[in-house]
Amino acid sequence: MLIKVFGAAVQGIDATLITIEVNSSRGCMFYLVGLPDSTVKESHQRIISALQVNGYRLPTSNIVINMAPADIRKEGSAYDLPLAIGILAASEIIQPEKLSRYLLMGELSLDGSLQPIKGVLPIAIKARELGFEGMIVPQQNAREAAVVNNLKVYGVGNIKEVIEFFNGKQELNPTFINTREEFYAQQTDFDLDFAEVKGQENVKRALEVAAAGSHNVLLIGAPGSGKSMLAKRLPSILPPLSLGESLETTKIHSVAGKLGKEGGLISKRPFRDPHHTISTVAMTGGGSFPQPGEISLAHNGILYLDELPEYQRNVLEVLRQPLEDRKITVARIRCNVEYPASFMLVASMNPCPCGYYNHPTKACVCSPGQVQKYLNRISGPLLDRIDLQIEVTPLPFEKMADNRPGESSATIRERVIRARQIQEERYADIPGIYCNAQMNSKLLALHARPDDKGLTLLKNAMNRLNLSARAYDRILKVSRTIADLEGCQSIQAVHLAEAIGYRNLDREDWAG
Structure with missing residues (x-):
């Protein structure tokens, strides 16, 4: 008897339908074809044990299983459940009438219980797209899949429940969550707030500008000056995620298996802070079975690199292309996978090996050559892609002892949201452009053209600081954001002056 059961394979952050064809005939052999990897082949033993434990x-027949399309490699243990159900249906132990209406995925334990799998959200989206009535997944993945509306999602704990469901002996209750209610309820709940930061008004202003235009930031200062503290509060002033952004971000984390037990849509912008010992593959994504890297997990959020010069040079250099293209393509012999990587790069570093160069009270013990060598660990092309380079100076005692709260994140966020709304309206007809940091040369000429006074100021700064063409573009983008924060239609000299002031490392006298 020939039976078809449906599953899915995840490629990148999207799913492809896999049709599992099972034919049972006289004999005693077992064949599994359709480009399965070793994990899929091992499912035979897990299925035997799971069925025996559950009665x-x-x-004992000749079973041939084909996983179509046969040119796509099938990886992982998530095919255990559809394979087992297909075998039982082909052997007439399960009634096949309802099989075509459901998509099944799940890993089997030896006792028949179902273990959670990765990539359930893109699979659920594909199931709805293809018109399936419902989807059966492990209980732990039910909330994640239930994010997709107009699709019945059944979370089960054991294969016996699935068998009895198809035989009409047991009903399964679909999982339902109010996606929009949960999503909007969690958007303003932050543990950290800028009101807790004492002093550092110039740095907070720079971070507000960065958030308003999605600009990359480098904080440079002595140990204990508050670089990490400020960076970790940046998500609290970023605009809230839209439902579309949240869905795309959640898909990436689902494929990587990073959603956790709660599942559901990600309601806050990601903040990823990998350790400086991270490898190139872990940063960009890839591996034998390609997975998203840190730059993709930070999509629509922040990638924070603390102690920037301590990262391996090749790890930092691979960031250059994603910062421009806002995507990363992982090329492997068997496949090419593209992951989105539109993130804000926020980095922090000490100014020298000892950490006290330019410190107001502590003497630096590094020679000028050591300071320059330390700064040279970050290449010029990467620095060019960082719009704001901010020096963070230690607070005097009077500021630290001041108990008055600073401006709250909620207040700053309102100004950032207003500036982003101006940008959304400006770029509404341009696909792929949502904020000032994404402007190309054509848009810069249209929307970031300074007046004569500003042009003279910018020319003098370019000549004095010996800035590159990319730094010139970055200054115009930042000045456009500053003007948006002020509600100005045109860029004025004062906006350019502030933007130029955020290029601290370009000053000739900075490193002696």
Whole structure:
């Protein structure tokens, strides 16, 4: 008897339908074809044990299973459940009438219980797209899949429940969550707030500008000056995620298996802070079975690199292309996978090996050559892609002892949201452009053209600081954001002056 059961394979952050064809005939052999990897082949033993423990026997017949399309490699243990159900249906132990209406995925334990799998959200989206009535997944993945509306999602704990469901002996209750209610309820709940930061008004202003235009930031200062503290509060002033952004971000984390037990849509912008010992593959994504890297997990959020010069040079250099293209393509022999990587780069570093160069009270013990060598660990092309380079100076005692709260994140966020709304209206007809940091040369000429006074100021700064063409573009983008924060239609000299002031490392006298 020939039976078809449906599953899915995840490629990148999207799913492809996999049709599992099972034919049972006279004989005693077992064949599994359709480009399965070793993990899929091992499912035979897991299925035998799971069925035996739950009172069923693997049929003693000739079983041929084809996983179509056969040119796509099938990886992982998530095919255990559809393979087992297909075998039982082909052997007439399960009634096949309802099989075509459901998509099944799940890993089997030896006792028949179902273990959670990765990539359930893109699979659920594909199931709805293809018109399936419902989807059966492990209980732990039910909330994640239930994010997709107009699709019945059944979370089950054991294969016996699935068998009895198809035989009409047991009903399964679909999982339902109010996606929009949960999503909007969690958007303003932050543990950290800028009101807790004492002093550092110039740095907070720079971070507000960065958030308003999605600009990359480098904080440079002595140990204990508050670089990490400020960076970790940046998500609290970023605009809230839209439902579309949240869905795309959640898909990436689902494929990587990073959603956790709660599942559901990600309601806050990601903040990823990998350790400086991270490898190139972990940063960009890839591996034998390609997975998203840190730059993709930070999509629509922040990638924070603390102690920037301590990262391996090749790890930092691979950031250059994603910062421009806002995507990363992982090329492997068997496949090419593209992951989105539109993130804000926020980095922090000490100014020298000892950490006290330019410190107001502590003497630096590094020679000028050591300071320059330390700064040279970050290449010029990467620095060019960082719009704001901010020096963070230690607070005097009077500021630290001041108990008055600073401006709250909620207040700053309102100004940032207003500036982003101006940008959304400006770029509404341009696909792929949502904020000032994404402007190309054509848009710069249209929307970031300074007046004569500003042009003279910018020319003098370019000549004095010996800035590159990319730094010139970055200054115009930042000045456009500053003007948006002020509600100005045109860029004025004062906006350019502030933007130029955020290029601290370009000053000739900075490193002696």
